[in-house]
Amino acid sequence: MTTGAITADSRDFTDDWQRWYRAHEARLADPHGFLAITGLHWLDDRPRRFPDAPGSWRSGRDGVVVLLDEGEELVVGGKPVRGEHRFGVLAERGGVDAVWGDAVIEVAKRGGHDIVRPRHPDAPLRTAFAGTPAYSPDPRWAVTGRYVPFGEPRPTTVGAAVEGLEHVYDAPGRIEFELHGRALSLTAFPGHGAGRLMVLFTDATSGVTTYAANRVLTVEPPAADGTVVLDFNRAANLPCAYTDLATCPLPPAENRLPVAIEAGLRIPRERGGS
Known part of the structure; x- marks a missing residue:
């Protein structure tokens, strides 16, 4: 990573990430979270x-x-x-x-x-919750991609954090992008809010510095030309990363990325992270 003067844009990027991180942690630690x-x-x-x-x-x-x-x-x-x-x-x-x-x-x-x-x-x-370890935010991990809708939503069955349980999502399309010179894609599921998408994935850091089973990324509605931003700095943990009392979905097989996404939330302290 190159070093240099902190610009206004980089400060804004970091401030936006800090607000996202604080909101994520507040929801997690809510009295009834x-x-x-x-x-x-x-x-x-x-x-x-x-x-x-x-x-x-x-x-x-x-x-x-x-x-x-x-x-x-x-x-x-x-x-x-x-x-x-x-x-x-x-x-x-x-x-x-x-x-x-x-x-x-x-x-x-x-x-x-x-x-x-x-x-x-x-x-x-x-x-006892003391917060989730995370990578420092870095604009390089905010990647522009292209959303490609399927002709019709594809019912997609995935496993769950609870053995024997399955979840079924109607996948509306996939997101194509490039990272480290490699062409990659991720199947997207409907997200919370009109037009938003949800991506479940693992990568080469899973089980090493990030939670082994899954992470989740919320993607804002695609632009008219299909452009989306995958900001992996906001790759979040699902509840199963903290507790065995969750039924979280696992990523579909095609969303197991062969690259290391050294961004976003890391293994929680509750699972031995530091």
Whole structure:
């Protein structure tokens, strides 16, 4: 890397990255964020109680049902509920947050299975969180690419951090780019927000300095000519990088890059990173 005077543009680039990093860490360490999860409970038609949530839980054809004992209460959609409450059939990757005191009980569907995932602010993983190691931001890792839409979205099945679980995404296209003189491409999935894309990937740093299973990159909507920017400085960790109580998707096989992306977030301290 060449050295020299710090320019206004490089200061702006670093300041923008710092704002992104702080926002990422704040979401992660939110009182009810992923570091606050205390259990990942898989539901079936057998009513069961869990130590970190009230009531007896089951799921079936009609969706998730909880039966609260006398004196137990949840707040769902701002309204207190007692006795039996039916959450109904949940959409894949959808869910409902039920408030229980200072905790939130996440009721969700992942990989076709209904789950209950309590989040408690005093969870040890959250209270001990000291931030995620990261590479220093470098404009060289903000790469211009071209988005190539498929004729129609391609259903793409990927594995998950939980063994035996699968996720299915409708991939709308791929992103072609060049790095270190090599022509590369990444299959893109729909992102959060209109027109945004999400890219799951691994690279030659995975399992060495970055989390082994995956990293994720959000890509802003392509320009009219298909131009996009892959800013690998913002390659983020998914929740499974911090906790085994996450069901994160793994990258499709074609998104395992044969180059080292020495940018973005590194292996969390919770997984032995430094």
